[in-house]
Amino acid sequence: MRSVASICVPDGDRALIDLHAHLLPGLDDGPADDAGSLALAEHVAATGTRTIVATPHLRQDFPDVRVPELPGRVAALQALLRDRGVDLEVLVGGEVDTVWAQHQSDETLRAVSYGGRGTDLLVETPYGELPPVLEELLFRIRTRGFRVLLAHPERNPSFQRDPERLGRIVDGGVLVQVTASSLTAGKRSRSCALAHALIAEGRAHVIAGDLHSVGGRAGLAEALETTDHPRARWMVTDAPAAILAGEPLPPAPSAAAPKRRRWNLKRER
């Protein structure tokens, strides 16, 4: 993550929305304390983000993340930001593990959906080789009434080798969130190539920071600097706004044909 002064802060009239952040202090693998959360919040606010969702890990290896506590923790952080004059709205959410979700009640899943609205869930792509049962696990979550936003599939080696598997998941109705730092990683990065390909093919719907600290990953403003594809700005404004509202995604702008051909899923094989 670069300093604020070196980042071209978007000057459009639309504030940016970040749907994936490990922002709550002393909880998962995000900031250790209030000072760290405050610094991260100040950074994202200074680079154009006005709404961010606190999405702590919800999986077995983070037992200290207790769902009933999340609204209070978010409210406490929001109060701190208000006291310090940080113009950033923080909403409740969670990054849900595919297996963890199978053992939770509908009430618990609704509580960790975006804004607690009960419509949209951020679901973490498993790490390492993907099990054949992944599609079934996602299907089970969706049949319980949730729209799934799949977090950073471009970083997974199975999808990098077989992007059409991800394409079939997307074609089946799952939304995709690519991570800002994937877009900035450079064309020699397989994550970067797949992330840009997904945008060009219209198979990615949200760009999010998945930030854990100041000085770590690139944020939304830096990601927007890597592409002139008009879908990219839609992915940090209109699309996340619709997800927060639990509404269908609005039509996305498309690029001219020559630019779409710069990144092609087939090149990733």
Ligand SMILES: [Fe+2]
């Ligand atoms: Fe995350």
